[in-house]
Amino acid sequence: MTAAAEIVADYGPLAGLVGVTATLAVNGYRDERQRRRDNHGRAIEAVVAYSEMPYRIRRRRNEPEHASSERARLSDAFSEIQAELASCQAMIRADPDPYVRAAYGRLVTSLRQNAGRLARDAWGIEPVAGDADMNLPDVNEKLAPVRAEQTRCEAMMASSIRVWTCTNRSFRPSSGALRGS
Numbered sequence: 001m002t003a004a005a006e007i008v009a010d011y012g013p014l015a016g017l018v019g020v021t022a023t024l025a026v027n028g029y030r031d032e033r034q035r036r037r038d039n040h041g042r043a044i045e046a047v048v049a050y051s052e053m054p055y056r057i058r059r060r061r062n063e064p065e066h067a068s069s070e071r072a073r074l075s076d077a078f079s080e081i082q083a084e085l086a087s088c089q090a091m092i093r094a095d096p097d098p099y100v101r102a103a104y105g106r107l108v109t110s111l112r113q114n115a116g117r118l119a120r121d122a123w124g125i126e127p128v129a130g131d132a133d134m135n136l137p138d139v140n141e142k143l144a145p146v147r148a149e150q151t152r153c154e155a156m157m158a159s160s161i162r163v164w165t166c167t168n169r170s171f172r173p174s175s176g177a178l179r180g181s
Contacts, residue, residue, distance in 0.1 A: 033161045036095065040157040043088040043104060044150065049081045050111055051146055054118035054139050062127040078119070085111075095160075103156040110149040118142055 001009070056077070061070045085108065092104040118139055128134055 036161050039088075039091050039095070040100070040154075040161075043092050044154060044157075046081065046085040046088040047107060047111055047146075047150060050085055051115045051143055053078050053081065054115055054122045054143070055136055057119055057122035058125060058128055058136055058139065059134065060127045062129065097156075097160040099156050100153075100160045103153040107146075107149045107153040110146050114143060114146050 053074075057074055060074060061067075089104070089108055093101055095101055095104075122139075128136070
């Protein structure tokens with residue numbers, strides 16, 4: 001047997017094992033990134049659904065004969081959205097990145113303060129009566145803090161799953177921002 005054949009015979013299985021291990025590690029890393037991407041997307045979807053509730057309540061059907069069923073329909077929808085948001089909060093609390101956890105916590109706090117208040121107040125306002133009133137610019141303006149927080153959170157989520165971690169730092173707040181100081 002030649003020297004090259006002896007090397008292959010001695011170290012070939014080891015090289016194969018290293019290759020298989022590297023492939024498994026890379027695939028596991030890719031799967032984990034995709035799982036986190038899916039979780040982040042679901043969490044943002046819950047935020048968007050919640051922030052739509054003030055619009056939905058203000059755009060509710062206005063006929064007296066439908067008032068009760070419309071209240072029940074919107075209340076049920078809001079309950080489902082709140083349950084999904086709570087589920088997403090729990091899911092994001094398990095995210096390995098503390099910056100993502102903190103950013104989503106700030107987003108949900110802003111969401112509940114702003115969109116929650118607007119949804120509560122919307123029940124006391126007459127529903128829109130015509131097509132011209134559908135845009136609700138007042139609601140849009142009052143939700144600006146939520147959109148700003150959502151943009152920051154999405155940037156943090158995107159930076160946390162990048163392959164090259166050195167680029168992540170451009171979106172990282174100072175360590176004091178994690179503590180809210």
